[in-house]
Amino acid sequence: MEEGLQQFKADFFKALAHPLRIRILELLVDGKKSVNEIQSCLEKEGSAVSQQLSVLRAKNIVYGIKEGKKVYYSLSDPMIGELLGVAKEIFNNHLINTITRLEEMTINGSDEDNI
Incomplete structure (x- = not known):
């Protein structure tokens, strides 16, 4: 069981191990944001932001909720x-x-x- 927990921690920290992902999380600390808002705040292209959001989603660090045509991201915890x-x-x-x-x-x- 302890080994499983250590693996979870290692995978979790690997998901955090990118400057753009950290910046995205810091933005989301203040509340949900759309992909466009995140891109605008970070002054990054959509593909770069989407790629990093995908990594964070895969590890359940963030989640997205679709509202109309926009997807809003929030911290999972x-x-x-x-x-x-x-x-x-x-x-x-x-x-x-x-x-x-x-x-x-x-x-x-x-x-x-x-x-």
Whole structure:
């Protein structure tokens, strides 16, 4: 059972592993959007957006509802928005740690120059 869960997680994160898919999900955090709205916000061609939406749909990360001639996409689970928020926090922490290390190296390097 644990192996099945690990495979699900791996497949889930593979589906997220594309900058355009992440941008689409970030847009959908604010609520449903039509394909045209997504294309317009991202300034991307329809084929590129449709291809990425297809990957996200295949993994049940988003779903589409047809209203008239338009299809509106939404997140399949609101926790996806929380996951994106946590990923941003991890990125920020990583960035802060990197900046701190660089500053420490600069300060230590300057101390050696003054000796």
